[in-house]
Amino acid sequence: MSATLRLAEQLIALPSVTPEDGGCIPLINSHLEPLGFKCEVIDLGPENFRVRNLWAKKAGSSGHTLAFAGHTDVVPTGPLQKWTSDPFTPTHRDGKLFGRGASDMKTSLAAMVVATQEFYQECPEPALGIAFLLTSDEEGPALDGTVRICDMLQQRHETPDFCIVGEPTSVKQSGDMIKNGRRGSLSGKLIVKGIQGHIAYPQLADNPVHRAAPALAELASMVWDEGNQFFPPTSWQISNVQAGTGATNVIPGEMVIDFNFRFCTESTEATLKQRLTDVLIKHQLKFEIEWTLGGLPFLTTPGTLVKAVQEAILEVTGLNTELSTTGGTSDGRFIAQTCPQVIELGPPNATIHKIDEHVALADIEPLKNIYKKVLLNLNQACARQHGKTP
Incomplete structure (x- = not known):
């Protein structure tokens, strides 16, 4: 059994349902501290929802x-009862490692740690510094995890120059796709006001559903932007619609619509809010909106980090990796506000969040080797930049 597989199994065996860390960070620290890392464990959040974070450097x-x-x-x-084997008992079947977190993202954590260990064996005094930014609050509200640590690091002027987030980004095998950016997420709860009344006397009421329908149709057909070479166009989607009292003879007094923008770098939070509001005003609606910004879009254009990752993947797997910005959000959205180059790279994501989550055993060691080669590539780049021989 490889060191990466062994550590991945140890991490999977620790139940860490959000926001619980389950002992994962102490286990990782036990591997990093002997290498000379200064490990800061930072617990944040209310007593009933305590979040464990790690900054190790x-x-x-x-x-x-x-x-x-x-x-x-x-x-x-x-x-x-729907799992074939216990989700927190790492199990091998058909050349796969099963367990909750096998793909998202304990295999990545194990690969990062072992890659770092092997890197220091080859480069005991490197030009490149290495850090670990880990949290137990990514699958939850994400209020007391990475976003808080990034704020702390910015105040301390200790932000990293490059970042690899271990989210499962690959499709068929480790390294075939990386994320060099993510779309932003902007949600809204739209309340359209009307006047409740008897359905037989519509002249005495004001139906908010009828009033809102033309505006919603216009919003659904709008082109918000054209996207760019890295991002698809911004999209607007309704996720929930609520109106009425449950009775069939009552015109509702209000209508509540939940919606979401997934937006690219061609649009901004401010412009999207303004354009949507303009449509509602144009249709003379009486309304209120509660806005929630889930995250801003970020993009790492090809440069030092992307080049180091592309070259590492090609050398380890023979693949010319695909750059992508599709999918949901990740903690990369917080890190990118202070770190100039952020990419996401991890194992295939076909089973994340599913029953019988798993990762192919054949994907584990290549992922570790990719991470190690990225470290070696960046170390060489940093050494050249500072006139030193790596």
Whole structure:
């Protein structure tokens, strides 16, 4: 059994349903501290929802740092009786490792740790510094995890230069796709006001559903932007609609619509809010909106980090990796506000959050080797930049 597989199994065996860390961070610290990492465990949040965070760092001679970022928490298992084997008992079947977190993202954490160990064996005094930014609050509200640690690091002027988030990004095998950006998420709860009344006397009421329908149709057909070479166009979708009292003879007094923008770097939070509000005003609606910004879009254009990752994947797997910005949000949205180059790279994501979550055994060691090769590539780049021989 490889060191990566062994550590992945140890992490999977620790129940860490969000916001619980389950002992994952102490286990990871036991591997990092002997390497000379200064490990800060930072517990945040209310007593009934305590979040465990880790900032561990070992400096390099160049002053540049790559942070491995990720989360130790996992989503709930769902009905235990539907699992073929216990979700917190790592199990091998058909060349796969089964367990909650196997893909999202305890295998990535194990690969990052072992890659770091092997890197220091080859480069005991590197130019590149390495850090770990881990949290047990990624699958939950994400209020007391990475976002809080990033604020702390910014205040301390200790932000990393590069970051790899270990989210499962691959499709068929480790390394075939990486995320060099993510769309932003902007949600809204729209309340359209009307006047409740008897359905037989519509002239005495004001039906908010009827009033809102033309505006919603216009919003659904709007082109918000054209996207760009890295992002698809911004989309607007309704997720929930509520109106009425439950009776069939009552015109509702209000209508509540939940919606979401997934927006690219061609649009901004302010412009999307303004354009949507303009449509509602145009249709003379009486309304209120509660806005929630889930995250801003971020993009890492091809440069030092993307080049180092592309070259590492090609050398380890022979694949020309695909750059992508599709999918949901991740903690990369917080890190990108202070770190100039952020990418996401992890194992295939076909079974994340599912019953019988698993990762192919054949994907584990290549992922570790990719991470290690990225470290070696960045170390060489940092050494060259500072006139030192790596």
